[in-house]
Amino acid sequence: MDVEILSRIQFAFTIAFHYIYPPLSIGLGLCMVFMEGMYLRTGDVLYEDMTKFFTRIFALIFGIGVATGIVMEFEFGTNWAVYSKYVGDVFGSALAAEGIFAFALESGFLGVLLFGWNRVSKRVHFIATIMVTLGSMFSAIWIVVANSWQQTPAGYHIVGQGLEARAEITDFWAMVFNPSSVDRILHVWIGAFLAGSFLVISIAAYYIIKNRHMAFAKKAFGIGLTVALLSSYAQLFAGHRSAHVVAEYQPAKLAAMEGHFDSSSAAAMYLFGYIDTKNERTHGVAVPGALSFLTHFSFDAPVTGLKAFKPEDRPQALNIVFQSYHIMIAIGFALIALTTVGYILFRKKKLFEKRWLMHVFAWSVLLPQVANQVGWFTAETGRQPWVVYGLLRTSDALSEAVTANQVVFSLVLFTFVYTLLFALFIFLLNRKIQHGPGFKDSDDESEIHSPQLEGMAGNFSR
Amino acid sequence: METFLGIDYSTWWFLVVGATFTGYAILDGFDLGAGAIHLFFNKEESRRIALNAIGPVWDGNEVWLVIGGGTLFAGFPKVYAAVFSAFYIPFMLFLVALIFRAISIEFRSKEPMPWWRKMWDVSYSISSIIVTLSLGVVLGNVLLGLPIDKGGVYRGSTLDFINPYAILVGITTLALFMMHGAIYLVMKTEKRLYTKLTIIVRDTTVFFVISVLLLSFYTLLYVPHLSATIKENSWLFFIPVTMVLAVANIARRISQQRYRQAFLSSAVVISLLLILVVVELHPNLVLSSLDERYNLTVQNASSSSKSLGIMLTVAAIGVPLVAIYTAFVYKTFRGKVKLDEMSY
Numbered sequence: 001m002d003v004e005i006l007s008r009i010q011f012a013f014t015i016a017f018h019y020i021y022p023p024l025s026i027g028l029g030l031c032m033v034f035m036e037g038m039y040l041r042t043g044d045v046l047y048e049d050m051t052k053f054f055t056r057i058f059a060l061i062f063g064i065g066v067a068t069g070i071v072m073e074f075e076f077g078t079n080w081a082v083y084s085k086y087v088g089d090v091f092g093s094a095l096a097a098e099g100i101f102a103f104a105l106e107s108g109f110l111g112v113l114l115f116g117w118n119r120v121s122k123r124v125h126f127i128a129t130i131m132v133t134l135g136s137m138f139s140a141i142w143i144v145v146a147n148s149w150q151q152t153p154a155g156y157h158i159v160g161q162g163l164e165a166r167a168e169i170t171d172f173w174a175m176v177f178n179p180s181s182v183d184r185i186l187h188v189w190i191g192a193f194l195a196g197s198f199l200v201i202s203i204a205a206y207y208i209i210k211n212r213h214m215a216f217a218k219k220a221f222g223i224g225l226t227v228a229l230l231s232s233y234a235q236l237f238a239g240h241r242s243a244h245v246v247a248e249y250q251p252a253k254l255a256a257m258e259g260h261f262d263s264s265s266a267a268a269m270y271l272f273g274y275i276d277t278k279n280e281r282t283h284g285v286a287v288p289g290a291l292s293f294l295t296h297f298s299f300d301a302p303v304t305g306l307k308a309f310k311p312e313d314r315p316q317a318l319n320i321v322f323q324s325y326h327i328m329i330a331i332g333f334a335l336i337a338l339t340t341v342g343y344i345l346f347r348k349k350k351l352f353e354k355r356w357l358m359h360v361f362a363w364s365v366l367l368p369q370v371a372n373q374v375g376w377f378t379a380e381t382g383r384q385p386w387v388v389y390g391l392l393r394t395s396d397a398l399s400e401a402v403t404a405n406q407v408v409f410s411l412v413l414f415t416f417v418y419t420l421l422f423a424l425f426i427f428l429l430n431r432k433i434q435h436g437p438g439f440k441d442s443d444d445e446s447e448i449h450s451p452q453l454e455g456m457a458g459n460f461s462r
Numbered sequence: 463m464e465t466f467l468g469i470d471y472s473t474w475w476f477l478v479v480g481a482t483f484t485g486y487a488i489l490d491g492f493d494l495g496a497g498a499i500h501l502f503f504n505k506e507e508s509r510r511i512a513l514n515a516i517g518p519v520w521d522g523n524e525v526w527l528v529i530g531g532g533t534l535f536a537g538f539p540k541v542y543a544a545v546f547s548a549f550y551i552p553f554m555l556f557l558v559a560l561i562f563r564a565i566s567i568e569f570r571s572k573e574p575m576p577w578w579r580k581m582w583d584v585s586y587s588i589s590s591i592i593v594t595l596s597l598g599v600v601l602g603n604v605l606l607g608l609p610i611d612k613g614g615v616y617r618g619s620t621l622d623f624i625n626p627y628a629i630l631v632g633i634t635t636l637a638l639f640m641m642h643g644a645i646y647l648v649m650k651t652e653k654r655l656y657t658k659l660t661i662i663v664r665d666t667t668v669f670f671v672i673s674v675l676l677l678s679f680y681t682l683l684y685v686p687h688l689s690a691t692i693k694e695n696s697w698l699f700f701i702p703v704t705m706v707l708a709v710a711n712i713a714r715r716i717s718q719q720r721y722r723q724a725f726l727s728s729a730v731v732i733s734l735l736l737i738l739v740v741v742e743l744h745p746n747l748v749l750s751s752l753d754e755r756y757n758l759t760v761q762n763a764s765s766s767s768k769s770l771g772i773m774l775t776v777a778a779i780g781v782p783l784v785a786i787y788t789a790f791v792y793k794t795f796r797g798k799v800k801l802d803e804m805s806y
């Protein structure tokens with residue numbers, strides 16, 4: 001295989017792996033802010049236990065997120081040197097802002113969040129939790145801004161010719177608020193809220209199934225469900241707005257997302273299907289005119305099809321784009337259904353009796369994860385063959401000095417390390433969940449908790 | 463080119479990059495050094511104390527690496543592209559070691575089994591050493607100069623990074639960080655571990671002095687371009703002279719049990735070494751060993767004035783903020799390490 005495909009595989013693999021963790025940190029951080037906020041308001045130690053329990057899980061996730069994130073930054077230089085030279089002038093300020101305004105905030109206060117319980121007051125600790133969460137959200141802003149600039153470049157001009165050509169910034173705010181930034185940030189944030197809140201829900205549901213730490217689990221479930229419910233509905237709008245921006249600024253991507261080949265007709269939206277790339281046709285179940293309506297608010301408005309683009313300017317992996325996009329949307333609706341049913345039953349105080357539903361919720365943690373992953377696949381494979389849309393082709397962005405063997409070496413290394421890392425992550429996460437929070441939990445039947453019983457146990461052991 | 467206080471933006475940004483990497487070396491330097499000497503502590507409790515001494519701050523320290531990489535990418539994209547693609551293998555090893563180091567610290571305390579902890583102790587120490595060595599080796603190669611062509615593309619072969627000079631720089635960096643880390647740990651410990659650390663401080667200081675002397679002679683004899691500036695401007699001799707005094711001061715402050723002063727002295731040593739690097743390289747960032755005209759300089763490799771201006775504004779707002787809460791975090795965790803339920 002050549003350097004290009006190897007480097008693309010390496011980048012896709014390392015970023016997909018990395019992208020498991022930051023959304024979890026953001027979403028879990030937000031849930032922890034609510035938990036600790038409840039602790040400060042009510043003084044209920046259950047909330048203190050809850051915050052501490054999830055802090056330990058947060059530390060695990062955050063550690064892997066940072067370590068794998070540094071890899072991404074360095075990969076720009078190692079594997080994509082031409083790209084780095086091309087975008088450095090523009091991209092750099094976003095990356096610098098991320099480091100200084102976001103990452104430093106988050107990592108600085110992380111120490112206080114993890115180790116500061118006995119060192120600072122409750123209020124200061126709460127502020128540290130908020131700062132870490134804000135830091136991780138700011139981080140997302142700048143990274144998504146940088147990526148959005150690749151999707152819909154703005155606020156730059158091109159200087160130099162051929163090999164020497166590069167983008168130079170002309171307007172910082174136009175770069176930051178490029179046409180897709182705001183909608184994509186909201187979309188990514190909400191995706192992160194879903195990832196984190198469903199982790200809380202999943203762990204709580206697991207405890208309820210196992211009849212362990214019940215009081216703890218029910219309260220945590222309530223907090224997770226609230227965040228998840230609001231987020232799943234908000235995502236409907238954020239997702240739609242993102243798609244709308246794609247339709248306007250990256251028509252070839254939208255056409256690939258929907259398997260739409262001919263521009264002329266009223267465009268259908270597929271519920272599911274597959275693309276026959278050879279005959280340039282899409283098969284599946286579609287709602288006629290829906291795509292036209294969603295992009296132009298008219299059922300017969302023409303939507304630009306793939307055939308309107310030169311073959312070399314179309315995304316090649318059409319089925320990846322199409323399927324990723326449709327899986328994401330299907331999951332989005334599934335989450336809305338799930339949180340709505342969950343909320344109605346919660347209000348009727350019947351939720352925790354429905355064991356089958358608790359099983360569904362215990363596994364539900366995978367859904368936002370999958371949606372986040374395929375969402376990125378859609379965004380990134382749909383952008384091809386451009387690394388900077390309409391300006392720089394992916395095939396031109398490589399490091400000239402790097403050989404296929406070197407990339408194979410690093411790819412093997414990362415595959416090995418990340419597989420190990422993932423296995424350890426799951427192992428430790430499971431151990432933490434099995435260990436559970438430290439308890440003052442009154443309806444926890446699996447442990448001795450009353451002073452009387454403890455006294456008896458003490459007598460027996462003597 | 464726009465200027466501020468009579469200095470153009472490119473040079474300002476060059477100073478920012480230099481300051482960031484110096485900050486990184488001082489801050490992450492001590493926790494990397496603590497990792498490198500970790501296996502010298504035998505008892506479980508000692509290892510836990512050593513880990514918890516860096517526990518609340520190592521992550522924040524590592525941010526300086528991310529910021530350093532970011533400032534180089536942003537301010538000198540050509541240098542970033544040339545150096546990172548040239549040293550593909552050392553950077554990949556560096557990254558993998560960085561991952562192992564992070565997870566060793568994080569995972570070690572999660573299980574009580576002795577084999578589990580021993581495994582992560584070894585992983586933590588070895589990865590700290592690899593991170594330090596690879597940074598030193600890359601720096602050594604940059605100091606020597608690289609075979610880069612007109613387009614800034616590396617024309618050497620994959621394993622050229624292994625050469626005596628670069629290895630010597632790597633070892634000196636390791637010795638420096640070990641000394642720095644040992645002094646940090648002395649500040650944070652008491653009783654037996656403290657006594658043990660005073661010995662480690664002494665030994666690592668000797669190790670550093672020997673390696674830096676070797677490096678200096680090697681440089682003077684075989685890499686003349688790295689002493690040219692100092693020879694032409696004799697007043698710059700104050701840099702090596704101050705460095706010798708600072709090293710001597712470390713020993714003096716340790717014997718007085720004034721560790722904070724000792725730590726400051728070792729931070730001064732690190733800064734002076736990097737200032738030497740800057741003085742000797744300026745106005746170049748990367749020397750081309752093929753042709754002087756291909757050198758990547760502060761002027762020809764920098765981003766546009768507009769971009770640098772924006773980033774200088776970002777830095778002017780951001781850096782004081784970072785300084786304030788970094789100070790807050792260090793103040794929160796000042797004093798000797800005490801283990802509690804949330805400790806590693």
